[in-house]
Amino acid sequence: MVKTGKTGVLLVNLGTPDSTATGDVRKYLREFLMDGRVIDIPAIPRWMLVNLIIAPFRSPKSAAEYRKLWTDRGSPLLFHTEDLKAKLIQKLDASDYVVAMGMRYQSPSIESALEELMKAKVKKIIVVPLFPQYASATNGSVIDKVMEIARGWQIIPEITFISNFIEHPLFVKAWKELGQEMMEKREYDRYLFSYHGLPERQIKKGSVDNYCQLGGCCNKYGPNNQFCYRAQCFQTTRLIAEQLGLPAEKVVTCFQSRLGNDPWVQPYTEDMIKKLSGEGVKKVLVFSPAFVADCLETTVEVGQEYKEQFEEQGGEHWDLVPSLNSRDTWVDCVVDLVHSKT
Secondary structure, three states: OOOOOOEEEEEEEEEOOOOOOHHHHHHHHHHHHOOOOOOOOOHHHHHHHHHHHHHHHHHHHHHHHHHHHOEOOEOHHHHHHHHHHHHHHHHOOOOOEEEEEEEEEOOOEHHHHHHHHHHOOOOEEEEEEOOOOOOHHHHHHHHHHHHHHHOOOOOOOEEEEOOOOOOOHHHHHHHHHHHHHHHOOOOOOEEEEEEEOOEHHHHHHOOHHHOOOOOHHHHOOOOOOOOOHHHHHHHHHHHHHHHHOOOHHHEEEEEEOOOOOOOEOOOEHHHHHHHHHHOOOOEEEEEOOOOOOOOHHHHHHHHHHHHHHHHHOOOOEEEEOOOOOOOHHHHHHHHHHHHHHO
16 A cells, blocks of 8 residues: 555644734734634624724733743743644654644744645644634634635645544543642642633524523533533533542632623633632632643733732632643643544
């Protein structure tokens, strides 16, 4: 049998500004928020909202936030994804696979990564959006962008996508390992799982047969809500908590990073902090399983801003579990995800 081309693997993360300069942050915000899957309103009002209100006024503040995060290697989200790619290359057989990396917004672009794979004459492309839970604004946007680019090719190889991986045993195991390492340091009163939020309207748009009630329907995970972002988040919490042996009454799931005045999925993390403080909770271990790499939303928002809020309200310990980054168990998980599509 004649061996044809290799299989291409495309890792895609959200993206990051090129620098902490206000102009670069503004450029990033414009591209990010002009995505119709992120702000799902008609194009003209979206353009006005982003370019006349959000980007001009939010950019200086966001730039200051990114400066708290930046390192000698630049953006953690970028270099952790680069490290993941490097380890994946070591784990996959070079005679069978070519690995490329792109960001949904800014650099390196998905288009440049796909061009790299096509130049390598791959016979097939496996796209791995690095978002554990499926959402139209993340995984859906990556899939949409890849298809948009491929639509212009004369020859389109087989392209497959990983839609989510919350139930993969190695994904759960990696979070278990991280949690155990943190729990060796002290005992905690509560275990808080904070996920990135989404507008409620986006959850309802994807509801199967109007199954979603944005409430108790997320207590079970099955065919009716397998692509509901909120339900996937609650399922992620259950799986990790079960592996760690955490008492159900000490585990809470909540959502962060609201934008605008429309209702977003609840409960809100900020409200949960107030509730826990009111109950006299002093020590909280925090997980952010919607993110596989440390970034602004984990390190700064959860790790610093929410910590300050908790301590101001009488809390003593607010400890953030680091993201998966390029942890070996997580790398093994990605290898297995790739092999499952080969």
